[in-house]
Amino acid sequence: MTDFDKLIPLLVMGEVHFILVGGAAATAHGSARLTQDLDIVYQRDRENVARLTRVLASLNPYLRGAPLGLPFVWSEETIWAGLNFTLTTSLGSLDLLGEITGGGSYEDLLTDAVTLTLFGVECLCLSLPKLIQVKRAAGRPRDLEAIAELQALLEERK
C-alpha cells in the first residue's frame, strides 16, 4: 500500500518539482481503478535531483522487486546514472520517471499540467486529455481498459 497522504506532502514540502502521472493522476481525475503506486515525472536538473535525493533518503528507497543485498546506493549519482526508477519506500511504491513515452520530460509536460490541492499542499498533475494521450502512446495492451475509462471520464465531465 502507498501512503499518498504522506508521500505527496513530503515531496511538496521538500520543494521537489514533479508532476503526478499514471494511476494516481487517473485517480485525481476520477478513475475508479485500483493503483498501487505513485508515479511522478521529476524535473531532472541539478537542484531538483539534490532535493529529491534528500527528501527520499529517509524513506529507505530500494529497487522494487530486486533481491535484497544489491549494492544499490540512493544518491544523486545514482539518479544521474539512470532515468526511471521503480522504488519501494517506507511509504509505499514510488516510480520516479525522468521521461514518459508520448510526453517527454517534466519541462515538456508542464504546459499540460494542472494544479491540484490535496492533503494540504498544491501539486501538479497531468491533465486528463494529456494522460489519455500518453497512455495511448505507451501502446500497452493492459492500458486499454484504463484508456477507455479515462475517455469515459472526459465525456462525463462535459
Add this chain to the structure above:
Amino acid sequence: MARTILPPTADPVIEAYKKDIDRTLLRENLKLSIQQRFENLMQLQRFAQELRSAGQLKKKKP
C-alpha cells in the same frame, strides 16, 4: 495552464472497452473532492491487502 489537446480519433478497440465501463462509479467519484478520491483509493488498497493476506493464510493451512 493546461493547453487544449485535440480529442483522439475514435479507436474501435477503446470504444469496445468503453461499453463495459461502469459510469455510475465514475459519476460518484466526480462528486468527490480530489482528496476524497485518494482516501478511497487508500481504503481500497488496504482492503486488497487484507484479501491478499487472507488468501495467503488460507493457502498455508492444510
